[in-house]
Amino acid sequence: MTAQARKARWTRLGWAAVDAVIWVAMLFGAVWIRLDFTVDESFLRGTAYFGVAAMVAQLLVGYIVGPYSISHQLASFEEIVELTTTTAVVGAGLFLWGLIATPAILPRGVPLTAAALALASMFALRFVVRTVRSHRAMQAAAERRAIILGAGEAGRRLLRSMKYDGAGSFVPVALLDDDPSKQRLRLEGLRVRGTRSAIGKVAERFEADTLVVAMPNAEAATLRDIASRAADAGLEVVTLPPLKEIIGGRPTPNDLRDLDVADLLGRRPVDLDTTAIAEQISGRRILVTGAGGSIGSELCRQIARFGPSRLFMLDRDESGLQATEMSLKGNGLLESDDLILADIRDPKALAEAFTRARPEVVFHAAALKHLPLLEAHPLEAWKSNVIGTLNVLTAAEAVGVSTFVNISTDKAANPTCVLGYSKRLAERLTADFARRAQGRYVSVRFGNVLGSRGSVVHAFTAQIEMGGPITVTHPEVRRYFMLIPEACQLVLEAASIGTDGEVMVLEMGEQVKILEVAETLIRMSGRRDIDIVYTGLRPGEKLGEELFSKDEGRRSTEHPLVDSVDVPALNTGSVAAMRFGSQDHAGAYMRERAADEVRLDAGMAAS
Secondary structure (H helix, E strand, O other): OOHHHHHHHHHHHHHHHHHHHHHHHHHHHHHHHHOOOOOOHHHHHHHHHHHHHHHHHHHHHHHHHOOOOOOOOOOOHHHHHHHHHHHHHHHHHHHHHHHHOOOOOOOOOHHHHHHHHHHHHHHHHHHHHHHHHHHHHHHHHOOEEEEEEOOOHHHHHHHHHHHHOOOOOEEEEEEEOOOHHHOOOEEOOEEEOOOHHHHHHHHHHHOOOEEEEOOOOOOHHHHHHHHHHHHHOOOEEEEOOOHHHOHHHOOOHHHOEEOOHHHHHHOOOOOOOHHHHHHHHOOOEEEEEOOOOHHHHHHHHHHHOOOOOEEEEEEOOHHHHHHHHHHHHOOOOOOOOOEEEOOOOOHHHHHHHHHHHOOOEEEEOOOOOOHHHHHHOHHHHHHHHHHHHHHHHHHHHHOOOOEEEEEEEHHHOOOOOHHHHHHHHHHHHHHHHHHHOOOEEEEEEEOEEEOOOOOHHHHHHHHHHOOOOEEEOOOOOEEOEEEHHHHHHHHHHHHHHOOOOEEEEEOOOOOEEHHHHHHHHHHHHOOOOOOEEEOOOOOOOOOOOOOOOOOOOOEEOOOOOEEEEEOOOOOHHHHHHOOOOOHHHHHHHHHHHHHOOOOOOOOHHHO
């Protein structure tokens, strides 16, 4: 027998002895209570007989039922059930003996009272010992004193794991919750000490160094406020991921992670109609343009989950295609026929690629998107975002696609920049194909995505790494933000419910100040020497973004996070015939055509 097994055996025997003594004590106590706290010598001998019987019976039944023959975790559910069964059997036996004994050797109700008292005492002693052990273990191993924000189900489970499972390096010292009904609530011996507004005061009182946010589905605005308050109190912040990402849905300290910028700017759970999406994708031939980019690659990963018969990935960036293949297949051999190296500016190459792939559904994500560069080079925006989209539309129509989804941007609503003009024209071209081609042609419009190549977060992070300063155009400039997976999930949802010719507009939540993004990243970096410099709005840039222009009739759809609008069709023949001799000419033409919502395309050739 190993030393550990011997220790477990002696522990079981020790608890068996303690429980037997408890029975004797509770029998005498029950008699004392039954006789109004007096001692009647006529019952002492009978009580002693019952005490000996209770001790022997508790040991024998307990060995058979389990609490003294199996090593359970102290005060676990399994031990409590077996201990209750054992004590109930012993109590019932003593009660029957007391009923049939003549003359009565002790008051007949005493065995039942003693059994209840004994069981309560056994429970209480075990819970006290477990609590003391857990507290000592936490104090010995803990490196961080933590305040838990959130006394809901996630907070309860996390607190229980911290106190009893011995996992992690946190010792919980206080609870906070924004629900007024939970104030003064006690969980596992800790009391709720207030709302998030009390973070600083509670941290000082309990000498905490960490704030644990046990609110897995908290909105980004809530997390930003919490992070700001915690920073003011000098606390590090860790949080739980969404419960669906936690194995078994039971959070432990090992699930905690640091807050990141995605939590603070774009975290929202998305409910998808997976049945409708699967009907659109499963078993069908899908093609994604711009598959090497941030949006296109994530679209490929999301689409792959729904089991298409083939997934063709098209891009002119061979490195981007390799990275996407690596994320999907675990290798970057570039040997698959599903990879198509082609430029959307090349209509002949596109036609050949589409003829070979014969896609049934096309997601068009290829585009130029950096606003300042396109302001300086509007002809490039025309070639890629307008003519490139027209080339893809034409190739798709030629092979008879059933669904075409054009990925657009919020800058196409009431556009004021070359990027917006070009993407607005792409929406109108898609609407024209919806009017005259077989199949369903829709556009999907959304704003900035965190982690994409054009994201301001990348620029700010690089500036912080270089020691600053961070450059912000204006202190009041605001933008919408989404996570890439969230945006792509909603693109798939919009594609499954969109009506021919519509522009589907994703709900983006609240706009966030770019200044707040910069301050958040500085705070997360742990540096306090980074300055923020204002450079002024760039040509074509707005203070705030718009998802809809004032002339667009916004309509709700089947999904609460997706709305729709109509845009007028743009004559594709006139666009294809246009030739520009200068950058300025291209920019002026796109500006005029993007704003032309009434005359549509009359006289376009004369431009």
